[in-house]
Amino acid sequence: MKLALAVALLLAAPVHAAPGDAAxxxxxxxxxxxxxTVKGRGKVPAYADYLKTALVAGGFAASDxxxxxxxxxxxxxxxxxGSGKKRPxxxxxxxxxxxxxxxxxxxxxxxxxxxxGFVFGRGSHDNxxxxxxxxxxxxxxxxxxxxxxxxxxxxxxxxxxxxWKTTEIQARAAKAAGVEFMLNTDNxxxxxxxxxxxxxxxxxxxxxxxxxxxxxxxxxxxHSSLPTWPNAIAQLAxxxxxxxxxxxxxxxxxxxxxxxxxxGRKRGGRTGAAMLAFVANPADPAxxxxxxxxxxxxxxxxxTCIPTMVSAGHAENALPQRATMxxxxxxxxxxxxxxxxxxxxxxxxxxxxxxGTDTVWLSSPASPLRADVMAAVAKALAATRxxxxxxxxxDAGASDSVWYRALGIPSFxxxxxxxxxxxxxxxxxxxxxxxxxxxxxxxxxxxxISELAR
Numbered sequence: 001m002k003l004a005l006a007v008a009l010l011l012a013a014p015v016h017a018a019p020g021d022a023a024x025x026x027x028x029x030x031x032x033x034x035x036x037t038v039k040g041r042g043k044v045p046a047y048a049d050y051l052k053t054a055l056v057a058g059g060f061a062a063s064d065x066x067x068x069x070x071x072x073x074x075x076x077x078x079x080x081x082g083s084g085k086k087r088p089x090x091x092x093x094x095x096x097x098x099x100x101x102x103x104x105x106x107x108x109x110x111x112x113x114x115x116x117g118f119v120f121g122r123g124s125h126d127n128x129x130x131x132x133x134x135x136x137x138x139x140x141x142x143x144x145x146x147x148x149x150x151x152x153x154x155x156x157x158x159x160x161x162x163x164w165k166t167t168e169i170q171a172r173a174a175k176a177a178g179v180e181f182m183l184n185t186d187n188x189x190x191x192x193x194x195x196x197x198x199x200x201x202x203x204x205x206x207x208x209x210x211x212x213x214x215x216x217x218x219x220x221x222x223h224s225s226l227p228t229w230p231n232a233i234a235q236l237a238x239x240x241x242x243x244x245x246x247x248x249x250x251x252x253x254x255x256x257x258x259x260x261x262x263x264g265r266k267r268g269g270r271t272g273a274a275m276l277a278f279v280a281n282p283a284d285p286a287x288x289x290x291x292x293x294x295x296x297x298x299x300x301x302x303x304t305c306i307p308t309m310v311s312a313g314h315a316e317n318a319l320p321q322r323a324t325m326x327x328x329x330x331x332x333x334x335x336x337x338x339x340x341x342x343x344x345x346x347x348x349x350x351x352x353x354x355x356g357t358d359t360v361w362l363s364s365p366a367s368p369l370r371a372d373v374m375a376a377v378a379k380a381l382a383a384t385r386x387x388x389x390x391x392x393x394x395d396a397g398a399s400d401s402v403w404y405r406a407l408g409i410p411s412f413x414x415x416x417x418x419x420x421x422x423x424x425x426x427x428x429x430x431x432x433x434x435x436x437x438x439x440x441x442x443x444x445x446x447x448x449i450s451e452l453a454r
Contacts, residue, residue: 019058019059019139019140019142019143020058020136020137020138020139020140020141020143020442020446021136021140021439021442022438022439022442024136024139025132025133025136025438025439025441025442026114026119026435026438028054028132028135028136029112029119029124029128029129029132029433029438030112030114030119030121031050031112032047032050032051032123032128032131032132033110033111033112033119033121033122033123033124033128034110034111034112034121035047035050035110036097036109036110036122037095037096037097037123037158038096038097038098038099038100038122039072039073039096039099039159039161039162039163040072041072042072042073044072044073044074044095044096044158044159045067045069045073045074047095048067048074048075048076048095048156048158049067051076051095051131051135051156052065052067052076054135054139055078055135055138055139058138058139058142058143059139059142059143060078060080060138060139060142064078064079064080064081065077065078066078070158070159070165070166070169073096073158073159073166074095074158074166075155075156075157075158075166075169075170076095076154076155076156077153077154077155077156077170077173078138078152078153078154079151079152079153079177080138080142080148080151080152080153080154081148081151082147082148082149082150082151082152082453083147083148083149083150084149084150084151085149085150086149086150086180087150087178087179087180088150088151088152088153088177088178088179088180089150089152089153089179089180089181089182089183089452089453090152090153090154090155090174090179090181090182090183090404090409091134091138091152091153091154091155091182091183091184091185091449092154092155092156092157092170092182092183092184092185092186092400092401092404092411093127093130093131093134093155093156093157093184093185093186093400094127094131094156094157094158094159094160094161094167094186094400095127095128095131095156095157095158096157096158096159096160096161096162097122097123097126097127097128097161098122098126098161098427100122100431104429105429105430106429106430107120107121107430109121109122109431110122112124114435117434117435117436118432118433118434118435119432119433119435120430120431120432121431121432122431123431124431124432124433125417125419125424125425125426125431125432125433126186126426126427126431127160127185127186129415129417129433129437129441130185130186130189130415130416130417130441130445131156131185133185133416133417133438133441133442133444133445134154134185134445134449135154136442136445137442137443137444137445137446137448137449138152138154138445138449140442140446141446141449141450146450146453148453148454149453149454150453151177152449152453153174153177153179155170155171155173155174157170157400160186160399160400164361164400164403167400167403168403170400170403171400171403171404171406171407171409172407174404174407174409175407175408175409179404179409180409180410181367181370181373181409181410181411181412182401182404182409182410182411182412183373183411183412183414183448183452184204184399184400184401184411184412184413184414184415185414185415186399186400186401186413186415187204187395187399187401187413187415188201188202188203188204188393188412188413188414188415189201189202189413189415189416189417189418189419190202190385190388190417190418190419191418191419191420191421192418192419192420193420194420196420196436198385198387198388198418199266199388200262200266200388200391201377201381201385201388201389201390201391201418202259202390202391202392202393202413203373203374203377203390203391203392203393203412203413203414204392204393204394204395204399204401204412204413204414205255205366205367205369205392205393205394205411205412205413206253206255206256206333206365206366206367206392206393206394206395207333207364207394207395207396207397207398207399207401207402207405208299208303208330208331208332208333208394208395208396208397208398209329209330209331209333209335209337209360209361209362209363209364209398210328210329210330210331210359210360210361210397210398211328211329211331211337211340211357211359211360211361212326212327212328212329212358212359212360213305213326213327213329213340213341213344213355213356213357213358214324214325214326214327214355214356214357214358215236215239215240215324215325215327215344215348215353215354215355216322216323216324216325216353216354216355216356217232217233217235217236217239217322217323217324217352217353217354218232218321218322219231219232219319219320219321219322220321221314221318221319221320221321222318222319223317223318223319224316224317224318224319225317227319228319230352231319231320232312232319232320232321232322232323233312233313233320233323235323235350235352235353236310236312236323236324236325236353238350239325239348239350239353240307240310240325242347242348242349243305243306243307243327243344243347243348244306244307246305246347247292247302248302248303248304248305248332248340248343249302250278250282250283250288250301250302251282251301251302251303251332251335252278252279252282252301253332253333253334253366253394254366254368254369254392255366255369255392255393255394256300256301256394257279258369258391258392259300259391259392259393259394260275260276260278260279260300260301261275261276261279262389262391263275263391264276264279270290271290271291271294271297274286274287274290274291275287275291275297278291278301282301288301299330299396300394300396302332303329303330303331303332303335303340304329304330305327305328305329305340305344306327306328306329307325307326307327307328308326308327308328309325309326310323310324310325310326311323311324311325312324326358327344327355330396331363333363333364333365333366333394334365334366336363337357337360337363338357341355341356341357361398361402362402362403362406363402363406364401364402364403364405364406365405366394366405367401367405367410367411367412368410369392370410370412372452373410373412373414373452374390375451376447376448376451376452377390377412377414377448378390379447379448379451380414380416380443380444380445380447380448380451381444383443383444383447384416384440384441384443384444384447385418385440393413395413399413401413414448415441416440416441416442416443416444416445416448417433417437417441418437418440418441419433419434419437
């Protein structure tokens with residue numbers, strides 16, 4: 001019943017709504033938020049069905065939209081067949097969202113509410129906003145009679161926030177379909193200043209590798225009244241201090257060179273000067289020291305590793321037999337995970353502290369900046385946010401792009417959402433997006449897709 005009602009409301013959008021316009025996009029976003037697509041609730045397939053209904057109502061054949069079940073989640077795959085003059089490209093996003101406890105929110109996280117110029121709800125930003133805008137752009141183009149010169153694939157995964165199994169499946173399907181490059185709705189995007197003026201736009205072209213290492217110290221233990229040395233907790237604590245104080249060697253690539261240059265020129269002052277000095281000379285000690293002191297910038301110039309969790313001992317009156325520590329690392333693109341583990345062992349310099357690899361997300365190289373993609377993004381910005389220049393960026397986190405890049409498909413975060421920095425509530429409480437951001441985001445995707453499909 002809930003799905004049927006949502007579809008009926010979509011198809012009964014305001015009379016003045018044109019296919020794929022902002023009014024329809026807002027309704028689709030709100031209806032999408034109402035599907036609580038959290039892992040374990042089994043709602044992703046229903047949301048996928050809803051999106052398929054919207055695409056079919058927008059002019060696509062039902063046979064062009066495939067929904068496949070994968071356990072309690074699902075994937076959606078649209079193929080818009082083109083003339084074949086060029087190789088296909090793909091648009092990606094994810095339908096699942098992270099958990100949200102209604103007791104902690106001001107408004108119910110899965111009841112979409114429009115209030116004070118915002119749409120509130122879990123997933124309103126991550127990632128249902130740009131998924132919705134891209135779909136509405138596709139509908140608008142299809143309804144206008146646009147004929148693409150290449151196949152356009154839309155891949156929507158169902159477990160990006162958790163297991164990534166559906167992402168791997170879709171990335172392999174993209175590779176088999178000969179996809180030349182990918183546009184990711186889940187990263188990239190713009191920044192607004194305090195007066196809501198657009199001031200920056202980033203196109204994501206690289207992601208760091210996520211890795212957890214486990215440091216373990218074991219000891220025979222004994223009674224606490226008969227202390228012996230070394231103590232497992234003390235040994236682990238010494239290792240934690242060393243890792244906390246260690247800084248990995250600075251690095252730079254095409255992506256960070258461009259982002260640091262653009263941000264340095266814009267920011268000015270001591271930090272801006274340090275960015276520009278680092279670009280000119282990545283071994284400049286003063287520039288490195290300044291950038292390392294900024295938590296927002298240290299990850300842009302090197303691998304980072306920090307202790308995040310510890311567990312030790314088994315009884316209050318016993319010597320600890322085991323002490324463990326989690327070391328979370330965000331690894332610079334191109335650096336092997338094993339090389340980081342080996343470096344941590346050298347830093348700790350204690351054979352009693354065993355460091356092993358625990359969790360590693362897929363590693364992927366930075367994507368080469370394609371002239372056609374950069375030109376299309378520039379045209380989209382000129383149409384929606386005149387005066388802005390797209391700046392390549394490297395994300396400290398990870399998205400579906402990592403799977404595509406690992407298979408040799410260059411991937412770019414080209415989201416159309418612009419937000420103020422203090423209004424980013426991804427994975428947090430009271431997630432929201434501005435209603436005023438919807439219309440330009442639909443246009444952003446419409447221009448971007450049409451330029452690359454000509």
